[in-house]
Amino acid sequence: MAANDVLPPSANAVAEKCADCNPVGECFANALNMPPETSTEERIDHFIREVEDIVITGSTEDPSPEAPGGFEWWFSSSIVTLSSAIPANSPEQDLMINILASLHNIKGYDEVHMWKGMKSLGMEMREAWNFCPPIEPNDDYRSTFNPSQWLNFTSFLARLHQKWIDPLHTFQLWELKQDLEELLSPAALAHRMPFVREWLRHTALRLLQDSLLGTLTEDPEGGIHGYPYRGGSLYKGESGLTLERWSLWKRRLVDIRADADEDLRAVVDESIGYMVSAEKKIGNLADLLTKPTKKESDDN
Numbered sequence: 001m002a003a004n005d006v007l008p009p010s011a012n013a014v015a016e017k018c019a020d021c022n023p024v025g026e027c028f029a030n031a032l033n034m035p036p037e038t039s040t041e042e043r044i045d046h047f048i049r050e051v052e053d054i055v056i057t058g059s060t061e062d063p064s065p066e067a068p069g070g071f072e073w074w075f076s077s078s079i080v081t082l083s084s085a086i087p088a089n090s091p092e093q094d095l096m097i098n099i100l101a102s103l104h105n106i107k108g109y110d111e112v113h114m115w116k117g118m119k120s121l122g123m124e125m126r127e128a129w130n131f132c133p134p135i136e137p138n139d140d141y142r143s144t145f146n147p148s149q150w151l152n153f154t155s156f157l158a159r160l161h162q163k164w165i166d167p168l169h170t171f172q173l174w175e176l177k178q179d180l181e182e183l184l185s186p187a188a189l190a191h192r193m194p195f196v197r198e199w200l201r202h203t204a205l206r207l208l209q210d211s212l213l214g215t216l217t218e219d220p221e222g223g224i225h226g227y228p229y230r231g232g233s234l235y236k237g238e239s240g241l242t243l244e245r246w247s248l249w250k251r252r253l254v255d256i257r258a259d260a261d262e263d264l265r266a267v268v269d270e271s272i273g274y275m276v277s278a279e280k281k282i283g284n285l286a287d288l289l290t291k292p293t294k295k296e297s298d299d300n
Contacts, residue, residue, distance in 0.1 A: 014092045017085050024078035025085070027051050028099075032092060043095060044102050048116075051075070055113070072115040076124040080153070084145055088155030088198060097159050104165045122168075125157065129171060135178060137191040147191065154195050158202035169216055170228060172199055172207065173241065180252040181232025189256055193267045196253075200274040208246060208278040216240030250275050 009017075011032060019029035027050035031043040055071060079100070086093045103116045131144035145153060154175070161168035176199065179192040200207070210216075216229045217240035229239040234252070237244040250272065257268040 009087060011092065014086060014090065018082060018092075021082050021085050022078045023054060024051060024075060025082045027054075028082060028096065031095065031099075040095065040098055044099050047099055048103070051115070052113070055115070072117070073120050073124070075115040076118060076121040079118075079121060080124045080128050083156035084149035084153045086152055086156070088152050089201075093152075093155060093159070096156070097163065097165075100160065101163060101165055125168070125171070128153065129174070133191070135182075135192065136185065136188050138187070147194075151194055151198060154198045155202070158199050162202045162206055169210065169241065172203060173216070173229060175199055176249055177232050177235075180249045181235045183234070186259070189260070190264050193256070193264060193271070197267050197271045197274075200271045204274040204278040205281055207241065208275075208282055210241045211243050211246040212282070214238075214240060214242060217242060246275075 015029040015032040018025040018032070027047050030050060031047040034043055034046060083096065086096055100118065103118060106116050128144065133143050133145055133147050133150050137147075157168050157171050161172060175195055179189075179196050184192065217238055219225075219229060219240065221227050221229065221239060227239070229241075231237060231239070231245065235245060235248050237248075253268050253272050253275075257265055257272070260268055
């Protein structure tokens with residue numbers, strides 16, 4: 001265990017923390033606290049039924065069950081808050097991702113149950129991004145999240161993106177841009193690299209695939225659209241996700257590693273490892289696709 005690693009909290013501690021977040025957190029805590037032999041599917045069903053009870057009974061003051069659209073926004077906002085309390089890469093986070101995947105697959109819900117469509121979740125996540133921790137750890141900056149909460153939220157975003165539950169290219173790109181396309185102080189690098197690692201842990205393969213496809217490179221920019229996909233000061237190439245940008249990020253990690261202390265070097269090494277693993281998987285797939293079949297070999 002690295003010097004800066006800590007033991008994960010117990011399931012009971014996570015459930016208690018979630019229950020303190022909001023009524024949706026209480027529903028989630030109740031699903032966590034079911035007997036150990038309870039299946040994931042049973043926990044998911046239990047959570048959804050308890051949220052439905054809130055809609056039906058109006059057992060929370062805000063929003064009113066008479067305003068289904070309002071409940072949808074409230075539910076999405078509650079999920080964002082809750083996600084920052086659930087430890088990254090924990091069994092509890094596994095359950096939350098599985099719950100949202102299950103909701104994502106529901107079709108044909110009526111107006112009262114429109115919260116299950118999670119159409120406002122992306123906008124609530126975008127709002128949360130405005131209050132991320134500062135680049136420099138000691139900046140006087142208004143943030144809703146401390147670094148630990150932001151790591152949990154980052155893991156949540158990355159896993160949603162990797163599972164194709166919600167396309168979150170923008171958040172992924174912004175994190176890598178601000179951390180790898182600018183020259184940061186040693187303190188800022190130590191502060192920000194765990195967030196980079198979390199994105200690469202879960203999405204390196206999809207990121208490389210999107211870079212090969214040039215995802216976001218043809219999205220409109222300028223005017224009312226702004227320049228959300230343009231590079232930082234160290235990247236002057238094409239906007240969006242490209243192989244040139246992927247290569248820059250990898251080189252930057254190598255450069256950062258050269259001057260890193262032992263703890264930061266471990267984070268950077270892990271991040272590079274995820275990128276190398278993605279490259280090998282894509283390479284193996286390319287070899288498989290270009291390898292001649294037995295019939296073609298016989299014909300030659």
